[in-house]
Amino acid sequence: MAMNIAVAQSGGPTCAINASLVGVIREALANEEIGTVFGSPNGIEGFIKDRLVNLNERMPDEETLELVRRTPSAVLGSCRYKLPDHTENDHMYRQVAECLKKRQIGALFYIGGNDSMDTVMKLDRYFKETGLPIRMIGIPKTIDNDLCHTDHTPGFGSAAKYVTTTLQEIARDSMAYSVRSVTIVEIMGRNAGWLTASSSLLHANGEEAPHLTYLPETPFLVEKFLDDIRRVQETHRSVIVAVSEGIEIPEEAVGTNYRSGAKDIFGHRYLSGVGKCLERIVSREIGCKVRSIELNVMQRCASHIASLTDLEEAEGIGAAAVKAALNGETGKMMTFVRQDDPYKITFGAVDAGEVANHEKKFPIEWINPERNGVLPAAIDYFMPLISGECYPIMKNGLPTHFKL
Amino acid sequence: MAMNIAVAQSGGPTCAINASLVGVIREALANEEIGTVFGSPNGIEGFIKDRLVNLNERMPDEETLELVRRTPSAVLGSCRYKLPDHTENDHMYRQVAECLKKRQIGALFYIGGNDSMDTVMKLDRYFKETGLPIRMIGIPKTIDNDLCHTDHTPGFGSAAKYVTTTLQEIARDSMAYSVRSVTIVEIMGRNAGWLTASSSLLHANGEEAPHLTYLPETPFLVEKFLDDIRRVQETHRSVIVAVSEGIEIPEEAVGTNYRSGAKDIFGHRYLSGVGKCLERIVSREIGCKVRSIELNVMQRCASHIASLTDLEEAEGIGAAAVKAALNGETGKMMTFVRQDDPYKITFGAVDAGEVANHEKKFPIEWINPERNGVLPAAIDYFMPLISGECYPIMKNGLPTHFKL
Numbered sequence: 001m002a003m004n005i006a007v008a009q010s011g012g013p014t015c016a017i018n019a020s021l022v023g024v025i026r027e028a029l030a031n032e033e034i035g036t037v038f039g040s041p042n043g044i045e046g047f048i049k050d051r052l053v054n055l056n057e058r059m060p061d062e063e064t065l066e067l068v069r070r071t072p073s074a075v076l077g078s079c080r081y082k083l084p085d086h087t088e089n090d091h092m093y094r095q096v097a098e099c100l101k102k103r104q105i106g107a108l109f110y111i112g113g114n115d116s117m118d119t120v121m122k123l124d125r126y127f128k129e130t131g132l133p134i135r136m137i138g139i140p141k142t143i144d145n146d147l148c149h150t151d152h153t154p155g156f157g158s159a160a161k162y163v164t165t166t167l168q169e170i171a172r173d174s175m176a177y178s179v180r181s182v183t184i185v186e187i188m189g190r191n192a193g194w195l196t197a198s199s200s201l202l203h204a205n206g207e208e209a210p211h212l213t214y215l216p217e218t219p220f221l222v223e224k225f226l227d228d229i230r231r232v233q234e235t236h237r238s239v240i241v242a243v244s245e246g247i248e249i250p251e252e253a254v255g256t257n258y259r260s261g262a263k264d265i266f267g268h269r270y271l272s273g274v275g276k277c278l279e280r281i282v283s284r285e286i287g288c289k290v291r292s293i294e295l296n297v298m299q300r301c302a303s304h305i306a307s308l309t310d311l312e313e314a315e316g317i318g319a320a321a322v323k324a325a326l327n328g329e330t331g332k333m334m335t336f337v338r339q340d341d342p343y344k345i346t347f348g349a350v351d352a353g354e355v356a357n358h359e360k361k362f363p364i365e366w367i368n369p370e371r372n373g374v375l376p377a378a379i380d381y382f383m384p385l386i387s388g389e390c391y392p393i394m395k396n397g398l399p400t401h402f403k404l
Numbered sequence: 405m406a407m408n409i410a411v412a413q414s415g416g417p418t419c420a421i422n423a424s425l426v427g428v429i430r431e432a433l434a435n436e437e438i439g440t441v442f443g444s445p446n447g448i449e450g451f452i453k454d455r456l457v458n459l460n461e462r463m464p465d466e467e468t469l470e471l472v473r474r475t476p477s478a479v480l481g482s483c484r485y486k487l488p489d490h491t492e493n494d495h496m497y498r499q500v501a502e503c504l505k506k507r508q509i510g511a512l513f514y515i516g517g518n519d520s521m522d523t524v525m526k527l528d529r530y531f532k533e534t535g536l537p538i539r540m541i542g543i544p545k546t547i548d549n550d551l552c553h554t555d556h557t558p559g560f561g562s563a564a565k566y567v568t569t570t571l572q573e574i575a576r577d578s579m580a581y582s583v584r585s586v587t588i589v590e591i592m593g594r595n596a597g598w599l600t601a602s603s604s605l606l607h608a609n610g611e612e613a614p615h616l617t618y619l620p621e622t623p624f625l626v627e628k629f630l631d632d633i634r635r636v637q638e639t640h641r642s643v644i645v646a647v648s649e650g651i652e653i654p655e656e657a658v659g660t661n662y663r664s665g666a667k668d669i670f671g672h673r674y675l676s677g678v679g680k681c682l683e684r685i686v687s688r689e690i691g692c693k694v695r696s697i698e699l700n701v702m703q704r705c706a707s708h709i710a711s712l713t714d715l716e717e718a719e720g721i722g723a724a725a726v727k728a729a730l731n732g733e734t735g736k737m738m739t740f741v742r743q744d745d746p747y748k749i750t751f752g753a754v755d756a757g758e759v760a761n762h763e764k765k766f767p768i769e770w771i772n773p774e775r776n777g778v779l780p781a782a783i784d785y786f787m788p789l790i791s792g793e794c795y796p797i798m799k800n801g802l803p804t805h806f807k808l
Binding site: 009013042045071072073074077078079080161164165166168169170172173174175176177178201202204205207291293294296297298300301302303304305307309383386387388389391394395396397398399400401 | 413417446449475476477478481482483484565568569570572573574576577578579580581582605606608609611695697698700701702704705706707708709711713787790791792793795798799800801802803804805
């Protein structure tokens with residue numbers, strides 16, 4: 001008898017999370033052992049509320065699947081939800097189990113980041129301890145590239161391609177003027193500098209920008225930062241700085257509380273990030289034209305400039321997850337195993353518990369001794385991940401998106 | 405004997421300003437009457453400093469011209485420079501005339517916005533009054549679409565395509581979550597709402613976002629804005645608001661000075677725009693999850709999602725400018741003359757003085773009675789301008805740009 005399967009998406013959106021979903025569906029369609037593919041709206045919430053949708057019905061043909069594959073964000077909807085330990089409170093676990101049993105679901109695929117792998121680990125443990133024959137597989141995704149035990153994460157390559165493409169365009173814009181200027185580009189990655197570091201890919205194409213790069217992996221020193229800018233200004237009219245949103249700027253350097261989360265004298269929160277903060281410091285201390293640009297959520301949803309490699313790998317790892325479940329694996333997160341010269345990715349698996357709640361930082365040995373740039377080894381690592389384009393399906397001059 | 409010509413770029417960068425440059429060069433190459441094409445770095449500054457470059461040498465083949473055409477911003481460099489009246493001070497005029505005479509330049513093409521048309525008008529007047537046989541033609545460009553006497557402006561279509569594409573992706577991102585949220589997208593256009601209004605093109609593809617649109621052409625009322633959001637929230641979990649950077653928010657509504665240009669109690673300028681300001685108001689008055697996104701300079705330089713129609717028209721109007729000069733026209737700005745059903749653009753010319761220092765606002769009759777959205781007539785106007793794609797020439801997974 002065929003078993004049914006279920007899939008859900010969780011955590012911050014990316015451009016590749018739907019490609020992994022399509023990978024699961026296409027691999028399921030190719031296997032006679034698998035019956036219906038159910039989708040859970042908003043991650044674990046859909047199971048808890050018993051609101052699964054039949055994805056074979058909602059995505060009935062190749063044309064629809066291809067549209068899903070090229071749609072950014074999570075078509076099933078996402079959630080940010082931390083399950084309690086089931087030995088303390090198993091209420092929601094029983095709801096999830098009930099929802100799955102009712103539909104003869106034998107395998108559950110959870111696409112997400114390190115918080116989601118915590119859910120994978122906990123559900124797998126619960127299923128095992130209660131004797132439920134449900135295989136539980138995690139499929140990684142995050143633009144932050146901060147998951148352990150995998151060479152990189154689906155979603156990162158497209159985010160890096162967007163960030164790099166955009167930073168280069170910003171550089172052209174800044175360099176059009178004959179006045180001295182500093183442009184600070186704030187890039188996502190609260191604890192890990194991968195995405196910010198990836199902007200140095202531009203150097204491989206002979207671009208000088210970014211002239212300076214600051215990552216959260218090393219301490220940020222305001223005086224050093226100002227000296228760095230002054231030094232670059234000796235030879236460059238227009239200075240482009242790539243800075244991670246996660247760097248820590250000492251409060252005394254800012255003058256007034258200007259950081260996210262800080263409050264003004266009226267008790268209102270200031271809403272600005274490090275970019276605006278550094279803009280203010282440069283304006284005050286150097287006095288030239290300065291502007292900051294926050295690339296914001298576009299970093300995780302700009303599918304119109306997605307990396308083909310990223311989408312293909314994301315789909316591949318979704319398919320690999322289904323194969324792993326059919327082979328009896330459970331409690332695992334799928335991984336990318338890398339081979340270079342030529343670049344090639346194969347798929348592996350690791351205990352979800354070894355990924356859950358851990359972070360992989362950008363390697364210190366790939367940061368230059370000055371702590372304001374990245375070394376060629378990093379460029380070699382990043383390069384294949386942004387390769388190739390997968391442009392949107394257009395209608396009326398605009399991308400089309402799938403909506404559930 | 406062949407005459408030489410010169411071309412310069414001025415004002416804010418766009419994705420199409422280089423396509424107009426290429427239009428001038430290609431048309432010059434096709435005409436035996438024209439010898440060398442000189443480029444002036446940084447607008448009028450290049451003439452004043454006598455630093456022209458030979459563009460036939462710097463852009464020697466079709467491959468290079470095609471790369472220039474797809475490069476954002478101004479490859480010759482831009483300037484923001486207002487010439488004095490020559491009857492009061494003709495020093496710079498004489499420098500420009502000297503530079504042109506020395507190189508037997510018989511026609512000068514100036515690509516820019518309404519400030520640049522002021523330069524076109526003044527130089528033309530000076531050439532005429534001093535008996536210099538130099539034809540002076542303005543080629544329009546601006547993402548703001550605020551030039552009079554032309555159906556639209558080169559550069560606007562690509563900016564609209566970027567804004568609309570990005571707003572749709574932001575909508576996907578916001579809608580992934582099951583929590584109630586308001587997302588405010590701040591769009592360029594200090595005095596005219598064209599670009600903000602263009603985001604409603606998404607409605608033609610069945611997208612509900614933007615749910616609310618606020619333009620500088622009508623007064624902005626904070627209480628009305630909050631009521632609008634509350635009303636949309638009755639039926640939509642995720643509300644997307646498109647707002648022009650140019651709307652005026654009454655200071656008393658903000659609580660503390662939070663606008664660009666305002667100063668805090670320490671005398672430091674606040675650097676935030678209307679998006680952050682409205683984010684703060686919504687957070688305080690409605691209390692749901694809210695974020696603001698500034699599309700920033702990417703609106704004028706994101707050539708990776710340029711409109712093919714825009715680039716073709718921008719190149720066409722550059723070529724038309726050369727033809728006009730050869731026909732003896734001078735002191736004119738070239739214009740787009742539109743025909744609908746089917747959409748077709750031909751080229752006209754108008755006295756530069758009639759464009760200089762004027763602004764064309766978004767028509768009030770295309771704004772809905774509620775003053776929070778645009779009407780279908782506007783969509784019909786915008787639609788052809790974003791049609792078609794012209795993707796970048798890629799290397800190592802990244803766009804390549806021409807650098808002078």
